[in-house]
Amino acid sequence: MVTPSRIALARKRRGMTLAQLSDRSSISLQSLSNYETGRTAPRSATLNKLASALDFPAAFFQGPPLEELPADGISWRARSKTSPRVLDAARAAGTLGATLYTWIAESFRLPAVDVPSLGRPDPETAAAMVRTRWELGEAPAPNMVHLLEAHGVRVFSLDPDHAEVDAFAVWREGVPFVFLNTLKSAERGRFDAAHELGHLVMHGSEHACSGPEAERQANAFASAFLMPRASVLGHMPSGAHVDQIIRGKRIWKVSAMALTYRLHDLSLLTDWQYRSTCAELSRLGYRSAEPESMGERETSQVLTKVFAALRTKGVKPSAVAAELGLTSEEMNRLLFGLTLTTVAGGGQQTAPTPTRHLSAVSSPPSVAARPPSNPVPAFARP
Amino acid sequence: MEYLHDVLRAGEAARRTAVPNDPTGTGGRRAYEAHVRTLRELHIEREGWARLVHGRLELVCNADRSMAMGVMVGDAATGQASLFPKNGRRRGAATGQVTQANEGEGAAQVQTALFVAGAGPRGVSLSEEEAAALKTWFLLSYRTKVGDAVRVGCELSRPKRFVDGFVVEWGRRIPLPALTMDGIEPLNDDGPGEIDIPVDFR
DSSP states (O other): OOOHHHHHHHHHHTTOOHHHHHHHHTOOHHHHHHHHHTSSOOOHHHHHHHHHHHTOOGGGGGSOOOOOOOSTTOEEEEOTTOOHHHHHHHHHHHHHHHHHHHHHHHHEEOOOOOOOOOOSSOHHHHHHHHHHHTTOTTSOOOOHHHHHHHTTOEEEEOOTTOTTEEEEEEEETTEEEEEEOTTSOHHHHHHHHHHHHHHHHHSSTTSOOOSHHHHHHHHHHHHHHHSOHHHHHHHSOTTOOHHHHHHHHHHHTOOHHHHHHHHHHTTSSOHHHHHHHHHHHHHTTTTTSOTTOOOSOOOOHHHHHHHHHHHHTTOOHHHHHHHTTOOHHHHHHHHTTTSOEEOGGGOEEOOSSOOGGGGOOOSOOOOOSSOTTSOSOGGGOO | OHHHHHHHHHHHHHHTTOOTTSOTTHHHHHHHHHHHHHHHHHHHHHHOOEEEEETTEEEEEOTTSSEEEEEEEOOTTTTOTTSOOOOSSOOOHHHHHHHHHHTTOOOTTOOGGGGTTTOOTTEEOOOHHHHHHOEEEEEEEEEEEETTEEEEEEEEEEEEEEETTEEEEEEEEEEEEEEEEOOOOOOOSOOSOOOOOOOEEO
């Protein structure tokens, strides 16, 4: 039995229009439309053509309906001109990530969700409230991915091919999800994670989570969360020079531009000093990159431990992918840069400084042993 | 005074762009360049002054061409009213000539006319009469560094007597508050610890 919504989801995941899919699969537009609305169902041969055109295993289309991530509740950190189709593709990938997490949560005890919904307070206060609740005091924030995971946030990687989307966050049924672009510098990754935390905290279901004002608030939250006022005032001099900013950024593991913005925000740099500092940092290449970076990106502890534990039971990531009706490559994209990535030859390696080619997987996907209608894996059953 | 501290700060920022692989003295040269440029830019933008290359002195002068300002590296006495500062390095004849003009002793030999064509927008050149009447002030600065902190003693002063490359008497001195720039307070502990998230099979 084919699930119509899964066809639509797979098509969105590939960023295709119905017409493009029709061209690629040699299936008529009308038929495709009928399959997606459920008016008719594809025969086995047609389903295989569809699966091949969409690069999904045929088993994927036969699973139960997937609950999509809510389109309204997503806070996008993306370039303003990013096309809706790219956002749809990222959201569809998010839905697959949520499905993977559901599978993981059935086998593993994961940290309980402890992310407050604050809504009302200004970003500076909201950041201080979360810090207090999480007992961080005024100290520099630890590994942001671990911190989010320890408080129940499910963190995934954004498809590395969607470079124009930096990150997004969404609540689904009381569970917070964050998707991070893992190709950016370690410092920017930390800021993205804190930015998305700001959305989760301040822009839950009842508050607008998109638009320039929400973005400004989330940036202010991230800035205050990563660089608490008292900490910055205690460490950084008034009128700090560029070399001091480049040294100081290591205290909070933030980008030089982010620290410069915070110093201005806290009146430690005058307008004139702020402008000249930004100009000098741009000249040194800090606007588009992070020349003196802290190095390795922060990675997921939960996903790493989950896949390590599965390996001890002889379960390979490809088997998990197959169980969910996904290709190994599809699943690797969700884990890309966050945890072990399977590579050609069946080996595995970590991806501390991910580059796009690492996401390529040459081993063919395993055929799904059974459709994901029964999501409890064999090894976890009593 | 606000301008003058901005000038010194710009010099400090420029000095700090020098790296060990730059030639010796790069930081000081960059600081000098930034001092001259910022002194001019701020006065041109905010006070309607004009750029003036007078002899070999890089100056900025007011609209009626009666007063000019340049920069000079002083010594440890810079900024201290009770002490007598000197220029830190020997200076050339042009400084001697503007010092003479400061005392009304004429400055016929200053070759400003050579620069008429090159004055450009926002630049001026002086007639012989104007050059003779010009009063030239210098922003003296003296930088010391303790650890990561920097202190720049400073004053705005008008030289009166110039002997053998050094100013030996000042006509007027306006000591300014020293510009102090603190260092970073480094993180004393090891930073945030690792978080261990238990992830166990159900």
